[in-house]
Amino acid sequence: MSRIFIGFDPREAAAYHTCVNSLIRYSTKPLTITPLALNNMTGYQEGKRETIEGYPPTNQFIFSRFLAPYLMDYRGWALFIDGDMIVTEDINNLFDLGDETKAVQVVQHDYKTKFPVKYLNQVNGDYPKKNWTSVMLFNCAHPDNKKLTPEYIETASGKELHRLEWTENVGGLPIEWNWLPDEYGENKSAKLIHYTIGTPCFHDYALTPMANLWHRERMLMNYSLQLP
Secondary structure (H helix, E strand, O other), X not given: OEEEEEEOOHHHHHHHHHHHHHHHHHOXXXXXXXXXXXXXXXXXXXXXXXXXXXXXXXXXXXXXXXXXXXXXXXXXXXXXXOOOEEXXXXXXXXXXXXXXXXXXXXXXXXXXXXXXXXXXXXXXXXXXXXXXXXXXXXXXXXXXXXXXXXXXXHHOOHHHHHOOOOOOOEEEOOHHHHEOHXXXXXXXXXXXXXXXXXXXXXXXXXXXXXXXXXXXXXXXXXXXXXXX
């Protein structure tokens, strides 16, 4: 059974549920899917820090994503993904890329954003390793991940967390598993599509590259069989 944690932001709940629908539709194995929603985390303080790399946070799971190994009791494998994504392939194929020697594996993007403003008129800053932590495959039992306690995550800087400075054992993943269509353009080979500038549920981003795939997935999420 594959364990998946997904960032949940109530400002775009449609994004989360559409993401989950795609995961279920393509999976060939049972999945355990957990939303990282702040209202579910009594005692955890996400909002203590006002910035990440000098920019205001743009979602409600900017730091809680690093709780995945803790929530797994530091055992097994777990995947974190942002909620503004859909998959077009079995997510278990991503788990198959797990490397036991690594604490975490990510797509190691190297780009400067084309968009200084993103959804809901939020500042979209540039900083090193931007979007590396939007998809993280955690080897939860790796000793380095034991540093990721709630207390550490509540107080560590955005730089420490998002630049993965808590471990030297960072592995890579193919870019198709975190494809940014608004930044990179269309890609028929993309396995996980990340609408990082704005999920197509927002009117301003309804026609962005590869948005048609998201709209189709949302229609399938809303589907219910009707009697004739």
